[in-house]
Amino acid sequence: MTDFERHQYDVVVIGSGGAGLRAAIAAREAGKKTAVVCKSLFGKAHTVMAEGGIAASMGNVNDNDNWQVHFRDTMRGGKFMNNYRMAELHAKEAPDRVWELEEWGALFDRTPDGKISQRNFGGHEYPRLAHVGDRTGLELIRTLQQKIVSLQQQDEKDLGDAEAMLKVFAECTITDLLLDDEPGKGKIAGAFGYYRETGRFVVFDTAAVVVATGGIGKSFKVTSNSWEYTGDGLALAMRAGGTVLNMEFIQFHPTGMVWPLSVKGILVTESVRGDGGILKNSEGKRFMFDYIPDVFKAKYATTEEEGDRWYTDPDNNLRPPELLPRDEVARAINSEVKAGRGSPHGGVFLDIASRKSPDVIRKKLPSMYHQFKELADVDITVEPMEVGPTCHYVMGGIEVDPDTGASPSVQGLFSAGEASGGMHGSNRLGGNSLSDLLVFGRRAGLGASAYVEGLGGNKPTAKEEDITKAADRAQAPFTHEGGENPYTLHQELQQTMNDLVGIIRTDAEIKEALKRIEVLKGRIANMTVEGHRQFNPGWHLALDLQSMIIVSECVAKAALTRTESRGGHTREDFPTMESDWRVVNLICSLHGNDIEIVKQPLPIMTNELLSLFEHSELEKYLAIDELKDHPEAKR
């Protein structure tokens, strides 16, 4: 039996992004002994990369804003497939979560009267995104990190040990969740992982696990996501018997860098457009005016003049179509490039240089200015940028209870942040993720604490043989001989997903992808890793690949099943949105080696919330008999 380290905790949070840290703070403040485990160093989680801002209807810039408006925007953005309760909680609680950050030391940009400034973003009716230049995610992570440090300082004072109640296990990867029984029956009893640094194994005995592991973008070739985004949390949950939903909905951000090749996919923040940037094709045409879909016709400007006026007088003009929800813009760019009107490196032009003075650009978009200067030798105050769609965010994720983040299928499993699903429906609005992390991170932390509280002394214990199995599984790649190298397999998987289950999908291509995934599965099971366990990236990737392959299969199978186009799922062979499909969630679960997909009805929105919308708008999404209780319903 390999040796391992063992720790006891009340709550173990996997992930130190915004969701994970907020959950940990909530659990610790509820008096629970809490561990945070993460793959990279403390303070480096993916959330640092978020740029544009955090959406909360504080109404600091336009006081017409309130939670109802935010709720409506969120539902529209998600094409009414959002879990309504999550969208409601999110819209209601986001302002408090943002204000709380200030209390912990965050320094957002200010309005003239000293409040938190808010900026425009795609799909948000009013300026709503609290921000710090274009490095909002960094501010969020650092603030939460420093809040954790302050809690530790308190513990040091009170208990003599800074890590007595809250400890961060950095560069430690969880590879398995431990149960007290078979998957499907068992409750969470612990988690198994390894330290990246030494390769040493570690077991956490805990009754509650909060999975806040972020997204899955690394399964795609062109992505704004980092290596961390291998979908571990989803795979962990599924292997423990949990369910995952909405996996077909993947957000392709319209503006990623396309050149040079080595940075292809790196995000160009939406704030460029929020602050006045426009999209042009190779003919110099502002093409977005040609792509306003019917459902949005009444909400967007139809002439350049009106769109331009909106920046200074938003109350009396409609916003320009560059600020349509991301799925619309990404598809539009894709079509322009396909029609041969793309830029030299296969994107379109994003122009801020001709719209704002160099000083304003450098002040408002400092990191974009540097990013292009340093990575592409392009001065965005002088030249337009070349941009194209990049895989950015997964709307789908672990199925959770909206109020507590609890998994409906595995007791003791909680989830929040990008790893969980439902909140954003078929498409997420920019800025709604950071607020989602805080709102549901906190709720999951509290949910987990309450669950542990409820267990009393009856804590489930992990089965020893499962620990051995987990250790064997982790070491397997060293024992195979003559297998392939994980880097090659990873590249093939990325290429497959990018080409065949990418932004535009067809039945034949997805089937082809599934065929290849099936083959890759076998090859992954036999891959070989050289060297030893001490900080060995080849081995790390090998283990991450096992998550990626599961998640990729979910995406492909769900995409094949949903025969309509909606939000982050576009089928060339089924180009329209169908109200029959709106009420269906696709739920994935793992049985042995196989992914199973079942249809599950979407929770039905309360009439109170339904009444926040006009009947005429709802007609575009909902079937008529779903609307019979609407106040404007024609009897």
Added chain:
Amino acid sequence: MAYDASFRVWRGNTNGGELTNYKVSVNEGEVVLDIIHRLQQTQTPDLAVRWNCKAGKCGSCSAEVNGKPALLCMTRMNTFTEDETVTVTPLRTFPVIKDLVTDVSFNYQKAREIPSFTPPEGLKPGEYRMQQVDVERSQEFRKCIECFLCQDVCHVIRDHEDNKPAFSGPRFFIRQAELDMHPLDTASRKRDAQEKHGIGLCNITKCCTEVCPEHIKITDNAIIPMKERVADAKYDPLRWLGAKIRGRQPGDVE
């Protein structure tokens, strides 16, 4: 545009190691991190390196390139000539773990020694009012991505291991400056900067500023102003007198 470059990468761990030569192909627009990844993919899969964002945002990929502390993901290959040998080593101020990965826990330890933001009592969330001009100085310091390159280059600890306990380093001087200049922070931090964090050990030779990938003016905007604030609190007899007359502590908020 593609060519074969000569690389020298330090391979090893605490027990020792060596600079190892590689030939590896380079394409247009690539950065050093791309080349390290190519080495992993094609020649040496267990080459250890830290990275996350590959866009200069997370501060993970800190190392030294041709002897200079730098982010691997922001060091473009076209800054070297094609026949130049590029040497990549781990940070040399912190203990090495393996290859290009070092143990930077020193920094997390130091972070914990600085008292957190202390808002005025009774101020409720949502009631915070701050002017943009008052937050701007601190915002500059909050751009820090904690790459610890400044900590690495600082000779106070790079060349003198024995100073580590007494010296927090530039990253944490900017943190103190950030809090001391925060319009709503109420804690007093000036004496601490000198007495607990060793700002007096800094001889303002500015290497930290030179390497900071976020272009934070560490020395000019944080360390020197902090040194001046320390002087207010500790070394200026006139201010001491002035403060006594007004019944305050020298170095109190104005």
Added chain:
Amino acid sequence: MSTTEKPAASNDGTGVFSPGRARISAKTLRVDNWWVQPTITFIILLSFVIYSTWRAFANADYFSMPYLSPFYSPCLADSCPPGSQDFGSWIGSWYAWSPALIILIFPLGFRMTCYYYRKAYYRSFWMSPPACAVAEPHKKYSGETKFPLILENVHRYFFYAALVFNVVLTWDAIASFRNPQGEWGHAGLGTLFLVGNATLLWLYSLSCHSCRHAVGGRLKHFSNHPVRYKWWTMVSKLNTRHMLFAWLSLFGVAFTDFYIYLVASGAITDPRFF
């Protein structure tokens, strides 16, 4: 794949060779000409020190109506030639050495404690460090925490003194709008030197970090002090060029003095404009 460098046979186990750190035998792996800058700084500063020592002790050729060398201004001893004692002779007749020695401590102290010059001489003279990521030769290092370097903290007082000197040297510049007979409304090449010198000294002093702190830097709430915030903003702008002004004003002082030396010693005659 091949190995180029063997671990060093011996090193002293400190600094970059401390236990635990990556064992690399080179003190620095920098391949650029990192030594050029400290060498240039060293040469220039050393030349200035030699030159100014010679000139300060020379006690001759520092005044030629209406030009008084900045090294000797204000000239406060009885020995100062007539016309150079605009601020009186405070010292009296007992004092027999060079009048420069009475006052030089102030500009010298100002520059010695200047945040920029500290950087310059710590790097080029003390090699602490000679350049970034180049190991320094010293075994022990206590920075500015102990006597005498803890005295660097009094820089602000030298700054206040420097302001007084700037007024004096500004007066000298104004007084140089005279002819050798002392009549106003004339100017020569020396006038340009003195005016240039005074201007550069103002730029140097106003861009000082202590100045930046004093005008507004020490405030917590700029918004409550709009005027000081404006000053601070202006000084901050100058401050980004402090290094430049430090060098220019150093050259300014040296060349002004040298010019006056040439005129006073009769080596050249001062071209007159009007």
